[in-house]
Amino acid sequence: MALLSPSRRLRRTPFSDGVEAAGVKAYTVYNHMLLPTVFESVAADYRHLKDHVQVWDVSVERQVELRGPDAGRLMQMLTPRDLRRMLPGQCYYVPIVDETGGMLNDPVCLKLAEDRWWISIADSDLLYWVKGIANGYRLDVLVDEPDISPLAVQGPKAEDLLVRVFGERIRDIRFFRFDWFDFEGREMAIARSGYSKQGGFEIYVEGGDIGMPLWNSLFAVGEDLNVRAGCPNLIERIEGGLLSYGNDMTDDNTPHECGLGRFCDTQTAIGCIGRDALLRVAKEGPVQQLQPIEIAGPPVPPCDRYWQLWASGKKVGKVTSAAWSPDFDVNVAIGMVRMTHWDPGTDLEVETPDGMRPALVREQFWI
Amino acid sequence: MALLSPSRRLRRTPFSDGVEAAGVKAYTVYNHMLLPTVFESVAADYRHLKDHVQVWDVSVERQVELRGPDAGRLMQMLTPRDLRRMLPGQCYYVPIVDETGGMLNDPVCLKLAEDRWWISIADSDLLYWVKGIANGYRLDVLVDEPDISPLAVQGPKAEDLLVRVFGERIRDIRFFRFDWFDFEGREMAIARSGYSKQGGFEIYVEGGDIGMPLWNSLFAVGEDLNVRAGCPNLIERIEGGLLSYGNDMTDDNTPHECGLGRFCDTQTAIGCIGRDALLRVAKEGPVQQLQPIEIAGPPVPPCDRYWQLWASGKKVGKVTSAAWSPDFDVNVAIGMVRMTHWDPGTDLEVETPDGMRPALVREQFWI
Numbered sequence: 108m109a110l111l112s113p114s115r116r117l118r119r120t121p122f123s124d125g126v127e128a129a130g131v132k133a134y135t136v137y138n139h140m141l142l143p144t145v146f147e148s149v150a151a152d153y154r155h156l157k158d159h160v161q162v163w164d165v166s167v168e169r170q171v172e173l174r175g176p177d178a179g180r181l182m183q184m185l186t187p188r189d190l191r192r193m194l195p196g197q198c199y200y201v202p203i204v205d206e207t208g209g210m211l212n213d214p215v216c217l218k219l220a221e222d223r224w225w226i227s228i229a230d231s232d233l234l235y236w237v238k239g240i241a242n243g244y245r246l247d248v249l250v251d252e253p254d255i256s257p258l259a260v261q262g263p264k265a266e267d268l269l270v271r272v273f274g275e276r277i278r279d280i281r282f283f284r285f286d287w288f289d290f291e292g293r294e295m296a297i298a299r300s301g302y303s304k305q306g307g308f309e310i311y312v313e314g315g316d317i318g319m320p321l322w323n324s325l326f327a328v329g330e331d332l333n334v335r336a337g338c339p340n341l342i343e344r345i346e347g348g349l350l351s352y353g354n355d356m357t358d359d360n361t362p363h364e365c366g367l368g369r370f371c372d373t374q375t376a377i378g379c380i381g382r383d384a385l386l387r388v389a390k391e392g393p394v395q396q397l398q399p400i401e402i403a404g405p406p407v408p409p410c411d412r413y414w415q416l417w418a419s420g421k422k423v424g425k426v427t428s429a430a431w432s433p434d435f436d437v438n439v440a441i442g443m444v445r446m447t448h449w450d451p452g453t454d455l456e457v458e459t460p461d462g463m464r465p466a467l468v469r470e471q472f473w474i
Numbered sequence: 475m476a477l478l479s480p481s482r483r484l485r486r487t488p489f490s491d492g493v494e495a496a497g498v499k500a501y502t503v504y505n506h507m508l509l510p511t512v513f514e515s516v517a518a519d520y521r522h523l524k525d526h527v528q529v530w531d532v533s534v535e536r537q538v539e540l541r542g543p544d545a546g547r548l549m550q551m552l553t554p555r556d557l558r559r560m561l562p563g564q565c566y567y568v569p570i571v572d573e574t575g576g577m578l579n580d581p582v583c584l585k586l587a588e589d590r591w592w593i594s595i596a597d598s599d600l601l602y603w604v605k606g607i608a609n610g611y612r613l614d615v616l617v618d619e620p621d622i623s624p625l626a627v628q629g630p631k632a633e634d635l636l637v638r639v640f641g642e643r644i645r646d647i648r649f650f651r652f653d654w655f656d657f658e659g660r661e662m663a664i665a666r667s668g669y670s671k672q673g674g675f676e677i678y679v680e681g682g683d684i685g686m687p688l689w690n691s692l693f694a695v696g697e698d699l700n701v702r703a704g705c706p707n708l709i710e711r712i713e714g715g716l717l718s719y720g721n722d723m724t725d726d727n728t729p730h731e732c733g734l735g736r737f738c739d740t741q742t743a744i745g746c747i748g749r750d751a752l753l754r755v756a757k758e759g760p761v762q763q764l765q766p767i768e769i770a771g772p773p774v775p776p777c778d779r780y781w782q783l784w785a786s787g788k789k790v791g792k793v794t795s796a797a798w799s800p801d802f803d804v805n806v807a808i809g810m811v812r813m814t815h816w817d818p819g820t821d822l823e824v825e826t827p828d829g830m831r832p833a834l835v836r837e838q839f840w841i
Contacts (some may be wrong), residue, residue, distance in 0.1 A: 110500035111478035112511035113778035115794055116597060116720030117502065130784035135484065136503035139597065139720060144479040211602065230483060230506065232599035235578065240746065241605045242573050262704050353483030353506060365815010380609065413481035427482055 110134060117141055120166035121318025125326075129336035137167035137230045148221025150433055153342045155306055157434075160264035162325050165302070165309070166256035168214075168341050171234050173225040173241075175248035180378065181241055185226075186194050186216075187362065187379045189372035193218050197285040198298050201226075202362035202370050203233060204381035208388055210365065211236055211440040213350065215300060216224060218313075223309070227257060229352035238382070241268065246314040247279045247347040254314055258321065261307035264332045270309055271328040272321075273297065280308070282341030290324070293317050302339045304347035304474060342430045345439045348399060348472030355397055355427040355441050356442055363393040364443065395424065395445045399469040400457070402438035414468065416442055428467075433474050444468060445473040475500060484508055487533035488623050489686025492693075496703035504534035504597045510705040519799055520709045524801075527631035528704025529692050532669070532676070533623035535581075543612035545589045547745060551607060552593075553583075554729065554746045556739035560585050565650040565665050568593075569729035569737050571748035572599060575755055576725040578603055579730060580717065582667060584652060584678075590676070594624060596719035601788055607747070611779060614724040621681055625688065628674035631699045636675055638695040639688075640664065643659050647675070657691070660684050669706045673712035712806045714767060714841030722794040722808050724762055728752065730760040731810065762791060762812045764834040767824070773798030775827050778839035782825040783805045784807055784832065790815040793824055793833075802840050811835060 111117070112133060117216050118125075118140040133145040143164060146152050155161065173181055183190050186201040187208075193199055195218050203212045205225075212233040217225040228231065238250045246276035260269055269277045273288040277297070280286055285298035296311040312318055326334055350356060356365045362385070363371065373389045397442055402418075407429050416424035429440035440457075448455060456463050478484070478501055485507040487493075493510050500512040501556055509680055510531060513519050522528065553568040554575075560566055562585050568819035570579045579600040584592040593600065598834070605617045607763050622738075627636055636644045639654040647653055649782070652665035662679040679685055717723060723732045740756045742751055759834065767783075774796050790813035799806045807824075815822060818837035824832050 108477040108479060109498070109511075110475040112475060112500045112502045113776040114718075115777055115779055116718060117778070119779055131476070135479045135481060141476075145477075163725055187523060203822055205605060235599055235602035238572060238608045238700075239606015240610050243607050243612075343510055351481075351483060354481055409480040411484070412486055413480055418815045 116211060117147060120164055121312065121315035121320050122164040122166060122258060125319055126164050126323040126336060134140055137280075138169050138228065138232070140167045140169070140382055142167045142220070143336070144334055146326045146338065146342075146407070146454050149430070151342055152337055153340045153433065155447070156262050156303060156337055156343060159333040159335070160260060160262035160268050160329065161335055163259035163261060163338050164474070165259045167230070167340070168257045168309070169252055170255045171228060172251055172253050173226070173237070173248055175222055175226040177246035177248040178224055181246050181248050182216065182224050183376065183378045184240060184244070184380050185237065187373050187376045187385050187423070188373040189383060190341050191375070195220050198285060198300055200370060201369050202365070202381070203236070205236070205358065205363065205383065206380050208361045208381040208452065210352070210356050210360050210362060211358055213352050213356070213367070217296065225255070231352065232261065244435055245341040246406055247255050249284070256312050256315065256318060258303045258310045258318070259307060260310070260325065261301045261303045262305045263336065265307035267333055268329045268332050269297070272324050274341065277308070280462040290321055291317065302349055303343055303392065305343070313339045330385065341428075342432055342439065344429055345441055346435065346473035347430055348474065349443070350441070351428060361388050362402035364396055365386050366397050396444050396449055397427070397441055398444045398449050399472045400442040400455075401428060401467045401469055402429060402440050404438070407438045416444060416459070417456040417458065418448050418453070423455065433471065439450075439473055440466070447467070478590065479504070481664040482512070486689050487531055487578065488679065489531040489533060489625065491686055491815070493531050493703060497702070500554060505536050505595065505599070507536070509534045510703070511708075513703055514743040516708055516797070519704055520800065521817045522668060522700075522702055523629050523704055523707055523710060524544060525630070526700040527627060527629035527635050527696065528702055528703050529689065530626035530628060532626045532706070534597070535594045535624045537622045537678070538595060538604050539618055539620050540591040540593070540615055540772045541603070541614035542589055544615040545591055545675070548570050548608055548613050548615050549583065549591050550743065550745045551611070551747050552604065553749060554738040554740055554743045554752050556742045558742070563651055563653065565652060565667055569732070569734050570603075571729065571746070571752065572603070572725065573751065574813065575728045575745050575748040575751035577723050577727050577729060578721070578725055579734070580719050580723070582736070584665065592622070598719065602762060606652050623679050623682065625677045625679050625685070626674060627692065628668045628670045628704065629672045633672035633700050635692060635701055637698045639691050643673070645674070657688055658684065666670055669716055670710055671716070672710070691743045695750060708795075709799055709806065710806055711791035712795050712797055713799055713802065713840035715841065716794060717764065717808070727810075728755050728760060731763055733764050760813070762810050763816055764794070764808055765806040765811045765816050766839045767809040768821075768834045768836055769793070769807050769824055769826070770832040771805070774805045783811060784825065785815050785820070790822065799840065806840055807833070
């Protein structure tokens with residue numbers, strides 16, 4: 108692995124001291140901020156995540172806050188998902204598209220009130236798009252990045268751990284809902300959500316100063332639960348079909364190409380900037396789509412660029428993410444595949460740095 | 475230094491193969507892309523840059539292209555610098571501001587024609603802001619990121635090296651001007667510009683496929699000039715007072731706070747989105763400003779977060795970038811200092827990870 112030069116531009120987080128003390132071994136950079144990627148090893152972290160509970164510094168999920176009379180209107184302009192029935196206390200996964208229907212980000216948004224929303228963003232400066240739109244359309248809304256740093260608690264014992272810090276009411280939070288909790292006199296939104304399929308929560312920590320006290324509390328009360336510092340896990344997220352903006356998709360792709368058509372209510376999402384473009388896509392369907400791909404052979408090297416997918420000597424797609432899965436004893440992968448070759452069971456070949464290997468389009472992810 | 479996990483999201487460049495073959499030792503991430511930071515060592519790279527010539531993979535300077543009847547109008551909306559007299563073939567350093575006058579980026583823009591511009595961006599997704607504004611104001615303009623990867627050639631022997639590949643006409647390019655040159659049948663804009671004070675050029679390489687042929691040509695003809703792979707050098711850029719977006723400034727800062735008031739023609743830059751806000755700033759002046767700061771003592775550790783500046787027990791600013799300078803035998807630094815303490819010669823104290831040290835506000839950078 109390459110070395111990463113430190114600089115103020117690669118922002119630390121309120122939890123960085125805890126992450127370092129826990130022995131972080133590697134990072135990525137996400138929204139101009141440090142995101143841990145390895146503690147013990149990707150495989151050991153994976154095992155632990157599936158068996159116990161981990162605390163993740165996901166401060167990189169920066170918030171774009173919309174506040175004011177036009178906040179709801181602006182939120183609907185950003186996404187083809189119909190938000191009319193969304194209630195305060197709900198979280199929605201929302202593709203964000205430009206006027207051509209190209210994906211600009213794939214965040215989760217939280218509705219705090221009719222006139223107040225948070226967008227918990229993936230790796231692109233969505234703030235710039237939202238500010239530009241708000242300004243250009245002269246909307247009556249404030250748009251900024253508040254001092255909020257999400258801390259995720261993930262794994263089968265996540266609920267038990269959080270109950271010890273925040274009380275039994277944690278158990279009442281339904282999936283993709285959030286509620287407000289007190290920690291040392293500070294209000295925090297806690298949602299049942301997170302970037303794993305192992306269950307868990309995301310705590311929206313407002314104010315960097317309370318970060319390490321909360322971090323330390325979680326570790327102090329969780330020793331018998333075998334709580335550890337962790338991070339989004341490459342293997343687990345591919346197994347679960349959790350997409351990564353910048354890896355699996357870019358602004359070249361429509362939500363439909365990403366398999367996110369079910370989040371596009373193109374008929375009813377009136378006001379969405381990309382609606383015209385997506386109406387056509389919804390009607391005709393995409394010509395390529397992200398699919399679960401199984402790659403044969405021993406563990407693949409890191410996927411740091413597109414790996415071409417071939418069939419009968421023709422280019423039919425590309426692998427965008429891949430990793431060896433200990434639990435499924437195979438290389439799990441995500442790939443963008445042309446419609447001629449995307450049917451489950453289709454045999455392909457993938458051009459990895461180690462050479463050509465057989466690959467297979469699967470019916471579903473490893474869940 | 476920490477390790478950087480590879481992923482497709484941290485984009486490789488057309489020159490990555492060359493960079494790796496040249497023995498790159500560390501990277502940073504910039505505009506979701508890999509930017510080399512160290513080859514031999516930061517100090518050895520610095521020495522070589524000042525004495526010879528280096529080829530820099532600065533593909534991370536992604537281009538935002540504006541094309542169409544409203545391209546010029548849009549460009550002026552983005553910046554408080556008056557662009558009316560700018561001619562095709564010129565480069566301008568342009569602060570880009572939002573409606574509050576906050577800095578969104580500090581790129582160089584190139585005017586290719588009345589209806590065609592490139593913005594060669596620093597580390598933020600400026601494309602999103604520009605697309606948002608173009609869409610919101612319903613401008614008649616295409617905005618996108620073309621497949622252009624700048625390659626910089628920097629150092630005292632840069633001109634001699636480029637002449638060998640592109641011919642004597644290279645010598646006619648004036649500072650912050652560009653012209654068109656042929657390489658293997660491909661047109662490339664070459665500007666006399668770059669992120670160092672050692673002189674040099676930036677080649678706007680269009681089409682990733684021609685990247686390595688050009689890279690290899692430069693090394694093939696430059697052996698006797700002692701050409702090496704290099705990268706923007708932390709020490710040299712601080713000595714020269716070259717600012718870094720994300721390190722020395724963010725969207726919290728106005729251009730005036732960054733000492734960029736001379737690039738703000740607030741009276742005449744009609745149409746600039748941040749003009750109203752900046753008119754007030756221009757009239758009253760900023761209350762804090764970036765200054766050259768000398769830090770006493772042995773070489774400072776890497777500056778990966780703000781270092782508080784103190785005077786008489788009061789917080790009066792913060793250091794944003796710092797490095798040991800072999801040539802000036804002192805720690806060179808950039809800091810945002812409040813007006814009460816920004817006069818040259820003012821003694822301050824700076825809180826480094828190693829403890830408090832004396833610091834001094836200087837009259838000018840080390841040039």
